[in-house]
Amino acid sequence: MKDVADRAGVSQMTVSSILNGQGSYRDATKRAVMAAIEELGYTPNLAAKRLASAADNRIGVLLLTPATPYMLAVVTAAVEASGNLAAQLQIERWTSLTDAFLAVRKLLAAGTRGVIVPPPLSASTQLLDMIAASGAIPVSIAPGGAPPAAHSCVWIDDEAATAEMTSWLVGMGHRRIAFITGDPEHASTGFRLEGYRRAMEAAGIDPSDQLVVQGDYKWKSGLEAAEMLLGQADRPTAIFAGNDDMAAAVLSFAHGKGISVPDELSVVGFDDTVLATAVWPKITTVKQPVEQMVQLGAEILLKELQSGRKSPKIVHRQLDFTIMARESAAPPR
CATH class of the missing domain: 3.40.50.2300 (Response regulator)
Structure with missing residues (x-):
């Protein structure tokens, strides 16, 4: 720990506090300590503790x-x-x-x-x-x-799950289906987007870029995406949100604009968290057996x-x- 402290230019107490999640330190200090830990290969002795x-x-x-x-x-x-x-x-x-x-x-x-x-x-x-x-x-x-x-x-299989849900919407008669993606740092985001595109292409529908909006799996991004999608002259008849949080946000925005769900707009999500059944109407979603x-x-x-x-x-x-x-x-x- 002394070597780590010397390398990072901080005290041993600072290293100990950061490792134990104590105190309040700047991100730059945390990064310096983490860099020193990685460079020196420091790992606390499990057996001793x-x-x-x-x-x-x-x-x-x-x-x-x-x-x-x-x-x-x-x-x-x-x-x-x-x-x-x-x-x-x-x-x-x-x-x-x-x-x-x-x-x-x-x-x-x-x-x-x-x-x-x-x-x-x-x-x-x-x-x-x-x-x-x-x-x-x-x-x-x-x-x-x-x-x-x-x-x-x-x-x-996130890709297969998203493809199946998209195909389910197509089977209902929807053709203008929008998709709200998740956080780019999540591996699931890419797989879910690919599943949507694959199902749309398999149905002979061009997955227009105007119908794909970037989200981040959080409520606020769902609201912003809904505003973009439902503000279009030729708005979608269905919105597939990458998770239930964003789907619930789409419901909220639609209610605020007087758009009836599901009469005028279908909304579906992913995960089947408690939120999916805590809103009205209850959200159609992909159940992930967490x-x-x-x-x-x-x-x-x-x-x-x-x-x-x-x-x-x-x-x-x-x-x-x-x-x-x-x-x-x-x-x-």
Whole structure:
């Protein structure tokens, strides 16, 4: 730690505080400490900090803050899974990529032996490799497409799910279908957009650039996208939002403009979070089995921790998605 402090030009107390998530430091200071840690290959000694028995089944999960309904579903499932499996669960929060690496180091320093890595971090090979290099085991959840070859993973096929939902709308008679993309940093964003385009082209419909609007999986971006799309002279008859948060925002904007859903506009989403059934009309969406995915991820971790193997067995499990048809979608008038 002294070497890290010297390299970063800070005190050992600053290094310790940043690693433990204590105090308030500028991003530049955090980056300097993280750079020194990476350059020197510093990793806290897990064995020295591990309680002899209680930490044997200790697993961690990373929580993006402020938490979205999807992220809350992940953490809730992790809490339930750890209870069912008699495992200790440690939750660490992060807000930026730098914070995510610090959060992982806090988990490792606390003796966490396995980490459930949700999106968007599940697509970071660098983060997964860092966890594995420490001696802990990472399991990524829902990376959006092909799983990482070197690590265990539980996922759904986002591209196929989006294509199926788009085809479902086409089957209803919709032709002018808009799509709101998610955060570019999420692997799922690209796969979901590709699924939409593939289904539109398969139906002989040109996926016009005017019908694809950039979002970021947050409510506000859904409102802004709805304003752009519904302000067009030839507005869409259906809007497919990349997640339920943005779909709910589209509903809100449509209500404010007196546009009837689903009579004048169909709205669909993705994930099937609690928000999908907390609004009116309830949102038609792609159900991602988050609880089952996290439960399976925790089971994979516990089996590995109890196996005693020096090299973890890589497990890849693709689960099924479901189209949840509700009141927000109907054939166009």
